[in-house]
Amino acid sequence: MRNTWEGDVHLPLLIEALGKTGYMVSLTLLIGGLLGLALGLALYATRQGSLLPNRAVFAALNVIVNIVRPIPFIILIAAVQPLTVLLTGGYIGTERAVIPLAIATMFGFSRIVEQNLVTIEPGVIEAARASGAGPWRILGTLVIPEALGPLILGFTFVFVAVIDMTAVAGIVGGGGLGNFAISYGFQRYNTEVVWVAVIVIIVLVQLVQLLGNWLARKALRR
């Protein structure tokens, strides 16, 4: 192999890597996104003056999020390894890489969810309460639709961050575009391969961002 892009060698590898990245990103966003949404709702609901105010629960959740969120992802992978082993019996592989990915996503997204929900006008919540709706109903039927536009933009932001993190997940055998760039490009002094991987990632991020912006605009009707 020379230090250049060779379609017949690299293209199948690239496609496989793209598939793995897509797989990891989708699974991560599904699990981490849902858990993050739930955690964000819990943070929003339990704060003072909100729908289910509970000082103790809010303080506990807040501390946990503040502890987990700043951990650099590469260290988080190592830190949650025991959990990964406990849940899946090992720690190497694409699916297993999803566990630290989903955890990082959950905690990151929860803050974004919380921040967007607190911007809902209190009067809107009050109007729902005045019509006889209980706190759980309001959380379930009103809060997310009212903040949907910003939530989609926040989710798009997380989506892009997850693509970034999956590249790092390559080190635990996650595979994917990051792993492709490192293994076939960087470690073999093949700059062209690195650049192809970079361009694919850029295009992917652009597409995700465009889709996110379009959906958010639809949600906001602007």
Next chain:
Amino acid sequence: MAAIVELHGVTKQYRVDGKDVTALDGIDITVERGEIFAIIGYSGAGKSTLVRLVNGLERATSGRIVVDGTDVSGFTERQFLRVRTGIGMIFQRFNLFRSRTVAGNVAYPLRVAGWPKERRDARVAELLDFVGLLDRAYSYPDQLSGGQQQRVGIARALATNPSIVLADEATSALDPETTQDVLDLLRKVNRELGVTVIVITHEMEVVRSIADRVAVLDSGRKIEEGSVYEVFAHPRTDTAKRFVSSVVHNEPNAGDLERLQGRHEGRIVTARVGEDGRLGAVLSDVARHGVRFEILFGGIGALQQRAFGSLTLELTGSDAGVDAVIAELRAITEVKEESR
């Protein structure tokens, strides 16, 4: 008439920075079924808190609250959910659900109350027709004017056929013309549907145009209460007088008086014009006392379908003659002689 909302010795205290702040202090108010009851006060008087005690959005620190015959004073949040279905509420900033269409906003309380879809749809159409927005059912709140948004707010408040509607500064964010439309609609709600309306406002114009009775709130206390005519005609407190003078311009203020006194030699009196209208009878006969009169200032309008206003007159003649005329006027109405 029977009471629909009763507040007995209601007090509300907040804890702010470790100190108790009294928002409401020993309030007694009884709202009769079918009336439009206004609560007026400056901002910070406690009126928004007061109205929220009725549907439990805020809880009293002490006192007794009876809504539609039920003592709700000790109710839990869960018990209040049922009460709120029978009480509509409209807001200064409309507080519509921006993620839902006009129809979706109006349907929300019906969903909460568990109405099946067909009944819900029929009710939404009926309500939008009532507020004149049937053609905007599928618009979103952002696409409507302020007045239209408040109409949606009113339709939403009426959805579950409540017996009471609470209007919290419902017209304060609207321009004068739209305000009149919304007030007309509230009057229609009251007259045609028999809904009791409790209006919170800082604008005396709102009280004048729709309320039957009014309570004046100042620093958490009720300082005055009575029929709107009564309070306009005989405001007892300075706060009430200020509110009345903000909309009643038929009495000369200090500046007007100075100008009038600079130009007119005679004695100046201000006489209230009431429903009986016998002022003319007295004035047409003042020549008998060797007195002439001139009308300098004043106005007569209607308040609760009764004549209401005053005229400021210059009376010229001998002191004894003018005294006699003033005595005759005093026999039929209130007269105030403006001192020089």
